[in-house]
Structures are given as C-alpha cells and as structure tokens.
Amino acid sequence: MTRTFTSIILLFTVLNSGAQTFADLIEKVNKSVVTIQVLEMENMGIGNPDGFTANEGMGSGILVGEKQLYILTAAHVVSDASQIQVVFYDGAKTGATIRRIDQTSDVALLQLNKVATNYPPAQIGDSDAMRIGEDIFIIGNPLGLERSVSKGIISGKHIEKDEINNNRLQEFFQTDASINKGNSGGPMFNMQGEVIGIVSSILSFSGGFEGLGFAATSSIAEEILQQPGRIWFGTRVLALPPQLCQIFHIPQEGALMVQAVVENSPAYFMGLKGGYVKMNIGNMEIMAGGDIILQFDDIQLNTAENILKFYDYLNTMKSGQNYTIKILRAGQIKHLSWRMQ
Template identity: 45%
Template sequence: MIKKIVSLCLILVVSIASFAQNLPSLYKKVNSSIVVIKTVNNVSAGKGDKQKVSTEGGLGSGVLISDDGLIWTASHVVHSADKVAVKFTDGDIYEAEVLSSNPLADVALIKVLGDFQLNKKHIAVIGNSDEMSIGEDIFVIGAPLGVEQTLTKGIISGRISPEKIGNDFAQVEYLQTDAAINQGNSGGPMFNMKGEVIGIASFILSQSGSSAGLGFGTTSNIAKKVLMDQPNLWTGMEFLILSDELAEVFNLPQEAGLLVLSVTSKGLGSKMGLRGGYMKAVIEGQEMLIGGDVILEVAGIQLNSSEGMKMLRNKMSTFKKGETYLVKYLRAGEVRMKAMLHK
C-alpha cells in the first residue's frame, strides 16, 4: 500500500513538473499567433439626439489561423466596429475587415487587409474541443486590461450548456475554466497542452467585474462550424430580441422582432438603411439604447429567434447577384418595407 502511495506521488510530481516545463516552450511556440485587436465604434451619444454620435474604442484579442491573414476572435469585440486594427508580436499592424460574425455563439472571423506578411508568425492549429475532458490543463493568451501577451493557466472546470447560465446565451456549448480571464482577453485563444486552439475566450461570471475563476470560452468545434463551415454573414448590428412582455411594450405587430440597438457604417444593417437607438433606457434592469428600428422580416423570414437568424444566413447564401429581397421593419410605429439588391 505504501509503495502504491509513493508511486502515485511520484506520478503527480512528474506530471506537475512536465506541465511546468512544457508551458514555457508552448508559449514560445504559439504566442506569435496572438493578436491585439483595437476597434473604433461610432455610436449614438445616447442623449435623445438622433444625429449626435460619439466615438468609442474597443480592445480584444484574436488568433491567426491561416497564412493569408484569417483571424478568429469574439463577436462582441468586432461586431459593431467601424474600424478594426490588429497588432502582432513582431510589431506588424494591419487594418482588418469583418468577414463573419455570430453574436449568438460570440465568435467572429476577420481578415487582414493589404499585403499580409507572414514572416515568422505562427499559424495556430485548431484542435478538437470534443476531446477535452474536465480536469485537463489549458492556457490562455491575450491582452487583459491592455497588458499584451499575458499568459494565464488553469484547467477545464466544466462544460456548460446555455440553459445553465441564462436564456440570453446561444444554444452552444462553452468550456469553463479557472484560468484568469479579464476584459481584453475576449477573443483570445484557449490552448490545450498540445498548443492547439480548443476555445475562444468569451465571457466571465463575476460580481466584481474582474476574474473570479469563472471564465468561459466558445468551443473550437462550434467556432469552426459557424465561421468556416457556414456562409459568411456580418450584419454589423447590435440587437435585442423583443418577445413576450417586451414585444407588447414596444407594440409590435407580431409576436417578436429584433430591436436594433446600434448599426455600424459597414455590414448588412447599413446596406439595409436601418437605424440604431439614440436614447438610453433601463428596462427590467437591462440598459439599452431605444428608438431604433425593429426588424420584423427579411426575405420572408421572421427574425424573432436565433433559429430565424440561422435560416436567414442559409437563405442568403443561395441568393444570386442581382436578386432582390424585402426587408420589413417597424420605425416610429410605422411598418415599412424596403427592397434590397443582393450584391
């Protein structure tokens, strides 16, 4: 029995030592795939003036996944951005464009603009998140609070389905970790001990607003599915699903719709001519900008749920250049229709 205990202790010591020895070399191998993302968002001043706009800066992280400058990040980092810039560890700075963004899964795909030079930048390998088990070691690299190339380590604490967190989250699976994640880590990669990306840092649960050991990342398999295996779609809008009591409060002509909170100067929302909110309000404890359009239908599909967004994404992938579709929306109590030309 004593021999078994001694043997077990030796195994644990060797495992811990192996982890400590491997982590520095893994960091050195993969850290040049990490980018710092800075954004510029032009949003309503929120004081009841439709015309007055304020400029806000955003900060996040991302990971290079191809030799032509494709980068994974979190949707909330770039979804409503008018300008996006990425900075690599070698000092290279590029403008980037949003190719696809899925707010429901909180993942986005952006691409470097211009003549991208790979040089010695590392291209991250995408791992299989389904193979990760609770208790396995992982590490996260990002720019928490703007401190670039910060490394934190921990374990997979759990696999969390959205119904365990709240109804505002998409029907996807998250990896929970005790590795420290703070503002600025969003969009940064979660690596397994092979140096493979198995998640994208998304959000934390904290009463103080700082890391409390409850960090969550969208799994790499979900990110791959919605960003690489499905048609690209970037609405460039922040929105809120109005249903049940909220649908009644906003006097919708149907059971639900999408309240447009903000619209970037780029993306599908801008092409549709939709307007975002301009007046700050708190409804049932939730802060939001109201006064914007409420989208009722696009191409005959009611946008009243995450399923509706998926249906629209799939339908738009079948449109041919020059084909038209109708957008139905509510503005100032009036239902309007607009014909859009697919380009």
Template identity: 40%
Template sequence: MATKLVFVIFILCCQMNLAQDLSKLYEDVNPAVVVILTEEKALKQVGAYSQMISSEGLGSGFLISETQILTAAHVVGVAERVLVQFFDGEIIGATVSSSFDEPDIALITLAFPKKNASVVTLGDSDRVKVGEQVFVVGAPYGLAHSLSSGYVSGRIKNGNASNPFTNSEYLQTDAAINTGNSGGPMFNLEGEVIGIVSHIKTITGGFQGIGFAATSNIVKELLLKRSIPWSGAEIFPLSEDASKLLNVPQKNGLLVQRVVRSSPYGKLGLRGGTVKATINDTDILLGGDIILAINGIRFEMTDETLKKLGDYAASVKSGDPIVLEVLREGKIIALRN
C-alpha cells in the same frame, strides 16, 4: 523517510518539466496571437440630450490563415474600424466576415495577407475533459501576449443544433481572464486552440476564478463550415410582452441597437437606437428600427423561424437582393439594396 523524499523530488521534477513544456508551447504559438484595436459608436448622455460618440476598444485574436483571424463577437460586432496588431509590431486593417452573438465568436478578414504568417490550428473540444490543464494568451489591460494558465472547470452547452443563432457551448476555466483577453485563444497542452475567450462571472468586476471560452467545435460549425455573412447590426429580440409595449404589429421583432455605417445593413439605411432604457433589468436603446421580416421571412422567436433565417443567410451571396420590413416611427417601410 527516504520514500517520502523520493516522492517529493519526483513531484518537483514533474512540475519543472511541465513549466518547461508550457514555456516551449508558448514560444511556438505566441506569434499567431494578435491584438485587436477597434473604434465603434456609443450613445452618451449629456444633460438632457444624448449623442453618438466614438469609443475605442481592445481585444485579442489569433491567426488561422494568412488572411483570417478568429476573435470574440463582442470585440468586433459593431466596430466601425478594426486594426490588427501582430507580434512583430505590424498593423493591418480588417473587416468582419461573420459573427454570432450567442456563442460570442467572429471571423475577421485582413485587408491583405500577412507575410510569413504564424498560424495555429483548432483542436477537437469534444475531447477536452474537466481537470485538463489549459493556457490563455492575450492582451489583458493592453499587456500584449500575456500568458495565464489553469484548468478546465466545466462545460456549458445551450441551444438546438438545427438553429445557429441560439447555439452556444463554453468551457469554464480558472485561468485568469481580464479586460483585453476577449477573443484570445485557449490552448491545450498540445498547442491546439480549444476555445475562444469570451467572458467572466464576477461580483467585484475583476477576475474571480470563473471564466468562459467558446469551444473550438462550435467555432468550426458556425464560422468555418456554414459561415453566415456579417450584417453589421446589433439587435435585441423582443418578447411578446415587449412587442406589445412598443406597439409592434406581431408577436416578436428585432429592435435595432446600433448599426455600422459601412456594413450591409448600414448601407440599407437601417437606423439604431437613440434613447437609453431598461427592460427587465436589461439595458437597451430605444428609438431605432424594429425589424419585422427579412426577405419575406417574418421574425418569430421559434426554432423553426430561426432555422429558416439561418438557412437563408447561409445562402446569401454578394449582390443578392435584401429586403428588410421594418417598423419606423409607427410606420411599416421596406429597406432594399
């Protein structure tokens, strides 16, 4: 009996120490977490007509320097306006520097440096093991700087390392993730960021214990080591069958969905879609430009072509010439800067 009592007391003490450690960690890292407010254009159906309207968005992110913030691609990818709200209440505008849809990660840059910035560091996600405790800080449903904790439940990795566009790696967790958490940091118990909160799997629409965060190592590789400039266009890759349906004069193309007006592709005059449709259970927009080639590199859904496009994009500097060959209303035209 005495042995059992000692064991119970030991377990309770361990839990209390863990709670105290988590509370202290939260106090240390929380000032680096930010709320991201966006405004983007969305297509709305009004009777027999459709029109583009402004839509407000909400997400989370975190500071890695006095000017740089990491977040999720779907939070800022086609945002016409990005505002960052800090722990002290200050709000600073930002622009998107780089973004990758498949791993759902993005880097944004502040309009001016944040004074007395609190920053966090990226840990080594390869060292993370299933069963480790983690915690997430973000703004679920607008409740800024909320904490949830849980465990790493698994790891999912897809893609070829030579091609940056289809690479992704996620940590699965049961830590609560809801609308507004996207882009926020997932921390280990050393206070290092090991993931960027991305999405959940759900039947009800709410959190059901299965959430995903892009790993810190995929972030380092794609956003920090070989950053590719943000294009400002949301695109949908067309399969060979879909290309035939749309009379595309080659096996594959990139169907433009939405374009940020002030972005590099927006300034070229690239046009987005105007009509909602569904192809193979996927909702898309039709009527926009279809990109056939970028600076002479003809688009194909092969690893070789995607690697060429990745190498080209990583080498682009401000002011370099850009030529897009697009299919628009049945005609092939060239868009140049």
C-alpha cells in the same frame, strides 16, 4: 550520499528542462497571437440622431488557416465595431472585417485586409479529446498588458442547448487560468500548442477574476464558422411583443426595433437607422426612434415563431442575392434593398 546527490541533480535537470520546454512552446505559438483594437460609435440617447460618441476597445485573437488571412476571436469583441485593427507580435498592423459571427457561442471569424505572410497560423486541436484536469494555457492582453500568459487546467466542460438556434449544442470549457478584460477572443492552448478554445468570459461578483473563466471549444467554433451564413449584419435589435407594438402604433403584433446600427456594416450601407432616445419601460431600457423591421423578404416578423424563422433565414443567405426589408420609419412604411456581398 553520492547517489542521493546525483539523483537530486538529475531531478533538477529534468525540472529545469521541462520549464525551458514550456518557455519554448510559448515563444513558438506567441507569433500567431494578435491584439485586436476596435473603434465603436455609440449614440448617447439624448434625442439627437447624430449625437454619437467614440469608444475604443481591445481584445485578443489568433491567426488561423493555411491562407494566413483569418483571425478567430470572440464575437462580443468585434460585433459593434465600426473599425477593426489587428496588431501582430512585432507591432505590424492591418485592418480586418467580420466574415462570420455567432453571438450565442461568442465566436467570430475576421478576414484580414491583406495576407499575413510573415506569421505562422496556429494549429487547431481536438477539444473533444480534452479531459477535465488537463493542463492548458492562455495568451492575451489582460487589462492592456500585451501577450501575458496564464496557466491552469480544464476545470469543467459545459454543454447546453440554445433554443433560439434549433436546440444546437453550445460547448464551453471552464478554467481556473487567469482571465481579465482584454483576454476575450484570445486562444486557449493545450500543452502541445494547439488551440482548443477561444476565451469568452468570466463569472465574477467583484468584477475581477475569481477563478471562473470560460472559453468556447474549438470544435464548436469550427462547426459554426464553417457553416454557410453566420453573417454579420451590423445591428442590435429588440423583439417587440404585442403590448409594445400597441404602444408604438406598429401595424402588426410583432416586430424588431433597431436599437443600434454599426457604422460600415451591411445594415449601415442598406440605410437602416438605429435609436437615439433612451427610454425605460418597466425594468427594460430601450433605444427608441430607430427603424422598426416589419418584414424580411417574405417573412413577416409578427410572431415569435416567424422571428426565429428569420434568424434561421439569415444563416442561409447567399452571396450576390438581393434581399428586401420592410420597415416602419417615423410612421411611414418604407422598403430597403440589399445585395449580399
């Protein structure tokens, strides 16, 4: 009886010690997690080029890099943001700008306006070493509840090819750890406290979490964001097929219609204009009235092949180099110049 009682006490002590260890781990890595607040300006689409409405959004992110100057987050959290503010665990705030972005993998790298000397950068783990069934945890701001922790496992690992980006592989972890609006961009940690994923999205029929969450793997995030290019241009565009080019009297069989231009982006300072009239053509909703991009430097955007070449070209842009865009605006051909910062 005494031996059994002693074993129960030891088991309870081990379990309690393990729980405390996880709590200590949370406390340690939590100082690297940030809240991201964004302001987006959206045209209402009722025919007024200046008819914008302001929308606020929130996501999560993680401080990375020895320079204590960069934040990893999800691309969809910041891609349309005219203003980005990063909030640290103690409430301190600073602005940030987009340094690198990849919409397909849904990852972005932000550069802070000042060095975050008071906060420890997170350690990046080896996502390739993670196996299905291993424990993970997530920290973020679901539904505005700051620094909430959810725990789960790696439910699956999905690898797919992206034809738009030269069949480059895309990798996502599937997890049953709870993910909701506001978690996007937050870190997925292994049980050593290393970042092995960036929270991206959920698959849901109800709009709420149903046990199917996804995160871009850290290996893919590192690969993409260390490449030259992957710049943020600050536009949403629609590729126009020959039929729509005829409807809009465009003097070539393909082009890019600018749907929106993000305030304070390179496209904004270049002078590109977004659409301001919502239209429905078949099952497709478009924002008309903005610029039509016909050519970027020597690449005429008149075929699907050339548009793919243009996307590749964007990823080779060099700082200090000048670029020229040929556009159609209100029936007139214009040329806009831009110097890559």
